Amino acid sequence: MINEILTWAVQRRLTSIEHFRNHPHEVQQQVLQGLLSTARGTDWGVRYGFGDGFSAREFAQRVPVSSYEELYPEFERVLRGEQDVLWPGRVTWFAKSSGTTNARSKFIPVTRESLHDCHYRAGRDMTALATSLYPEARILSGKTLSLGGTHAPNPFRLDDAESRVGDVSALIMQNLPAWAEYLRTPPLELALLDEWEEKIERIARHVQHIDVAVLAGVPTWMIVLLRRVTELVGAENITEVWPNLRLFLHGAVAFGPYRDLFRQLVPSEHMQYLEIYNASEGYLAVQDQPNSEDLLLLLNHGIYYEFIPADQFDAEQPQTLQLEEVELGKNYALVLSTNAGLWRYKIGDTVRFTSLAPYRIRISGRTKHFLNAFGEEVVIENADAAIAAACSATSTTVRDFTAAPIYFDNSDASRGGHQWIIEFTKAPTDQTRFAEVLDQTLRRLNSDYDAKRHRDIALAPPVVTVAAPGTFERWLAGKGKLGGQHKVPRLSNSREIVEEVLQEVEKAVV
Template sequence: MIGSILTWAVQRRLTSIDHFRQHPHEVQQRVLRDLLLKARDTEWGRRYGFADAPSPREFAQRLPVRSYEELYPALERVLRGEADVLWPGRVLWFAKSSGTTNARSKFIPVTHDSLHDCHYRAGRDMTATATLLYPESRVLDGKTLSLGGTHAPNPFRPDEKDSRVGDVSAVIMQNLPGWAEYIRTPPLELALLDEWEEKIERIARHVLDVNVAVLAGVPTWMIVLLRRITELAGVANITEVWPNLRLFLHGAVAFGPYRELFRQLIPSAQMGYLEIYNASEGYLAFQDQPDCEDLLLLLDHGIYYEFIPADQFDAENPRTLTLEEVELGKSYALVLSTNAGLWRYKIGDTVRFTSLAPYRIRITGRTKHFLNAFGEEVVIENADAAIAAACRATGSTVRDFTAAPIYFGVAQNSRGGHQWAIEFIQAPADPARFTHVLDHTLRELNSDYDAKRHRDLALVAPVLTVVPAGTFAQWLARKGKLGGQHKIPRLSNSREFLEEILLLIE
């Protein structure tokens, strides 16, 4: 009965979803007006004349597009407790995500408005959509097993116990409304443990006897958990533990490489998979069609969108497009203005529109090279710094390199990892030492990579493959790209480039 009541309650959001599908431009213009009205008396509101209710074009002319580094001076003041800087009031919670060029981690404000009008509203919309797509599954009759991170005191306010920083999943869980907490497992004291090995073990034991209907989390960690549960239960697959399991809401990393593993772990024709795009900056999109991986862009959740065309990615003052101006099939960098006080913020993600009625997207990557097969979010700045440190430690010199994921294998205890193909000018006398320093430096630079590497729980140590001199030039020549304007793709979530290079040395 409770499941039926919850289903009825969340499905009331279906009308709102249909409205922004049918009237996207009007909804986005209203979102911008509401954001400007709410923030008009903040420092930034007064500086940029929000009270004038500028049009989208005037708004874009008044405020420059900013990266995290460029916005950080204002964000640091918010972190330290100043009120009414970017958004009304003082912000207590901050989502901590992977580092930038000048910091190990970055901190994104999570305001009361962004929690309730963005993350939680989108969560209700995702739940309503799931109940519509899978009515026979009765997903709200069971528990949703959600894996999240952890949170800790705000290092900028060590004496203020109510101000916290953490993974966005942990911030969301800690502040969940009662209805959502009722359908979730495990309890917060387990879900928010900061020691991942202990967390996986204790959660696995706790949920053995829970009626789990939905999984929610990053595929990387979910595989580790499901494997441990099957070990503890002494069964061949997870359906023997949870016969009512019907849905996995996944995000953060590409799901393709994990699909076969989940099919083996959950060999049920009734199992559904839906992708979500919930970033530290906001809940942006989710999959609303079970047979199509495109994501419905969420338009009435306190986020106003702009889009940078590909030819403007590296421009100092990039030209942006509004939603009305985007085209199918082209890659755009996302720019967000949000109810967390991010104004024309360049998030770093790139998307491609696959539909304009309604607006659906696919995530195509980052504006910079990156490696994020397991949620580690290694960017090119991390890789360059780690390579440089390894060279200094071993007296070696690198000519070129590329790195790609080693995905989870089908073996019960297999782990993911990274493979680095490196062409040296001066090779290290001790390759193992080079690899160790590379790994250690990445862990120092990138908190997400460090978390995945902890005790080899999700990522094992990197694998170094030394390739002969001239290998990368040969690869470029075969591609017809040999020349000064063409560069080796340093980091990739696909093994395509790496496998082509490895074929040259066989």
């Protein structure tokens, strides 16, 4: 009865989803006008004349596109407790993220509106879609095991006990409505522990006795938890512990490299997987079709979207496109204006559209995370697909990886390469074959990479360095980023990350 009541309640969102699918442009214009109207009395709204009632094109002409660094002076005012800076009222919650472009923490405002009208609304939409796609799974009959981060006092307002900073997952769990809290496990006192090893152990001991139907979290850390649960119970796989497990809602990293590993951990024909695109800045997209990697762009959740074409990525003030102007198959950098008070904010992610009716995307990478030291333009989407193909060809699975250029010495300055540091959960018996398939797949997917690899003239074959189990965990721990939403940066044109991880590799050998 509880499953039926909750399913009926969440599926009421299906009508709204269908509306923005069918009327995307009208809905986005309504969102923009609503944002401008709400924020017209803020410092930012007064500065740029939000009360003038201007169009989307005039909005793009008046308000600058901004990076985090450019908006930081305003963010700091909000962090210090000032009201009506970017959004009406005083903000007390902030999503803390190191990002993947630098080591300095970022603090993104999380307003009441962004929690309720973006994150929670999108969560209901995802639940509605899941119950509609898989009605026989009865996913609301059991608990949802959500694995997230933690929060702490706002370092800018230590005198204000209400002001907190933390992983967006922790902020969402802390403020969940009662009905959603009823559905999830573990309890908050375990879910919000900040010491990651203790958290995994205590959560594993708690949830081994719970009827878990849904998993929600980052694949990397969910693997660690599932393995610990099976160890505690003495089971061969997790279905022996949770026979009613039916769904994994995953995000933060591409799932392709982890798919085979989860099939081993959850060897059930009933298990389903749906991807979500939930960032500190907002809940942006959900997978609305089974057996597809395409994500439905969420258009009525307090986020107005603009898109920067690839040839404008490095422009000081890039020309942006509205939703109706994008084209299939092209890479765009996302620009968001949101009900958290972000205005024409460059989130740093790139997407490409796979459908225009409705608007569906795939995350293709980061504006600063790709390999292009030699004109090869390898994006994260290429890397994930190549890793997945190499794993399939060699019957292996990958726990984590990162890659960077190899700059050869002056005797061979015209010829570069890539070094891939890969931590396997099951190392391939033929590492040469793994590297070959990785290379071949990249050549097939990326014409620029293929051109540079032609006869090994400009780019040498990739070098694969195998890391011992636990290498990336130790590296993350050393950076203070173990657990939560933190993840290993996949690609970088700098060797800084690779060199740090190599030090961990060498320690394991010693």
